[in-house]
Amino acid sequence: MTTSRGNIIDGAGYAAQLRERLKRHVADLKAAHGLTPCLVVVIVGEDPASQVYVRSKGEQTLAIGMESRTIRLPYTTSEAELLNLIADLNAERAVNGILVQLPLPKHMSSLKVIDAIDPDKDVDGFHVANAGRLAVGLPGIVPCTPLGSLMLLQDAMQTYGDSFAGKHAVIVGRSNIVGKPMAQLLLQQDCTVTIAHSKTRDLPAVCREADILVAAVGRPKFVQGDWVKDGAYVIDVGINRIEIDGPEGKKNKLVGDVDFDAAKAHALAITPVPKGVGPMTIACLLNNTLKAFCLQNNLPVPEGV
Numbered sequence: 246m247t248t249s250r251g252n253i254i255d256g257a258g259y260a261a262q263l264r265e266r267l268k269r270h271v272a273d274l275k276a277a278h279g280l281t282p283c284l285v286v287v288i289v290g291e292d293p294a295s296q297v298y299v300r301s302k303g304e305q306t307l308a309i310g311m312e313s314r315t316i317r318l319p320y321t322t323s324e325a326e327l328l329n330l331i332a333d334l335n336a337e338r339a340v341n342g343i344l345v346q347l348p349l350p351k352h353m354s355s356l357k358v359i360d361a362i363d364p365d366k367d368v369d370g371f372h373v374a375n376a377g378r379l380a381v382g383l384p385g386i387v388p389c390t391p392l393g394s395l396m397l398l399q400d401a402m403q404t405y406g407d408s409f410a411g412k413h414a415v416i417v418g419r420s421n422i423v424g425k426p427m428a429q430l431l432l433q434q435d436c437t438v439t440i441a442h443s444k445t446r447d448l449p450a451v452c453r454e455a456d457i458l459v460a461a462v463g464r465p466k467f468v469q470g471d472w473v474k475d476g477a478y479v480i481d482v483g484i485n486r487i488e489i490d491g492p493e494g495k496k497n498k499l500v501g502d503v504d505f506d507a508a509k510a511h512a513l514a515i516t517p518v519p520k521g522v523g524p525m526t527i528a529c530l531l532n533n534t535l536k537a538f539c540l541q542n543n544l545p546v547p548e549g550v
Contacts, residue, residue: 250475251509254397254516260524263396267531268309270547274538275310282538283312284342284368284531285334289327289353290320295346302344305527311534314340324353328361335363341541342368342534365541368533371422379429386533391427393525394459394480395434401478401514409434413454417441417468417502418461423482427459448472458512460502470507479508479515482522 275281284306288299299315306313318327327345334340343366349355359367364374370388378385402408414436418424428438441451452458452472458479460468465485473479483502488495501518509515516522532550539546 250511250513252401252512252514253509254401254478254480254514254521256393256397256516256522257520257524259397259400260393260528263525263528263532264305264309266549267528267535270535270550271310273547274544278542278544280538280542281310281312282341282534283314283339284344284534285314285316285340286344286346287316287318287327287330287334288346289318289322290350292348295348299346302527302530306531306534309531311531312339320350322350324357327353327358331358331361335361335366340366341538342366342530344369344530366537368530368537370426370533376421376426379426382433386537387430388422388426389526389529389533390423390461390482390522391430392532393529394423394427394482394522395430396529397516397522397525398457398478398480405513409436409457411435411437412456413437413439414457414459415439415441415452415455416459416461417448417452418459418463418482420461423459423461427461431457462502464502465500466502466504468503468508470504470510473503473508473511475511476513477511479503479512480522481505481516481518484518484523 286299286302288295303313303315334343343362345358347355359371362372364372367375367386370386375385379387414431416424416427419440419442424440428440431438441448445451449472453474455474455477458473458477461482463483465487481501481503485500486497487500489498499519505517536546536550
């Protein structure tokens with residue numbers, strides 16, 4: 246194994262390769278069965294960041310040959326109206342994946358809305374049924390960001406001739422979207438897993454024990470360089486906008502939950518922000534849509550999906 250430090254895990258490059266593989270699979274399915282996977286994204290309201298994400302999801306879905314539908318609802322839509330729409334999409338055979346863009350308006354319950362989605366069409370992997378399947382090791386749909394993070398780790402491990410078995414993985418953050426499913430995935434890879442959070446005592450010391458460190462707390466540059474064990478793999482899930490001084494005044498900059506420049510002096514391999522985990526999230530959404538399509542149509546899931 247290389248002993249160099251600060252090697253960059255190229256999430257953008259890996260995501261591009263994944264999309265190309267998915268594109269070939271979609272073309273093969275069309276040729277063999279005359280069917281096209283369909284992803285429906287529902288967005289409620291006018292949140293600017295959500296609008297950008299939804300547009301990008303639609304563009305990338307079309308780019309690999311899938312059908313993309315975006316349903317835009319006004320902020321004033323009632324929860325009952327949204328639940329009725331989801332029920333209709335659940336019943337529509339041509340729809341293989343349903344994603345409701347979060348956050349939802351405050352008058353709606355995200356848990357109730359997610360629970361209404363057919364688990365077999367829940368391409369975000371947030372439904373409690375999919376969470377349960379992951380927890381007990383049954384086949385299901387895995388949340389996109391943890392899945393993408395695992396793919397990047399698997400690729401890095403292969404690059405450096407390493408393996409997961411017996412490694413201590415520390416996940417900073419216990420959300421249902423990233424922290425908890427990431428822990429389950431790493432347990433399945435035979436890691437010893439610690440989930441750390443805001444109440445963890447001596448968090449820096451816990452992080453220094455990690456062979457694999459996953460940061461998912463939503464706090465810019467929270468994980469300091471000296472929290473990183475020499476030779477660790479670091480996956481930075483955070484996407485935070487901060488203001489910095491530039492030659493023409495203040496400007497926004499994207500940073501992760503890890504102090505990248507300080508951490509890469511210790512890490513064997515580390516994801517940057519941007520172009521790290523972020524691009525993998527949408528690529529894995531497409532991956533999940535293809536998987537859902539195959540399972541719904543009793544077709545074999547392509548290898549690697």
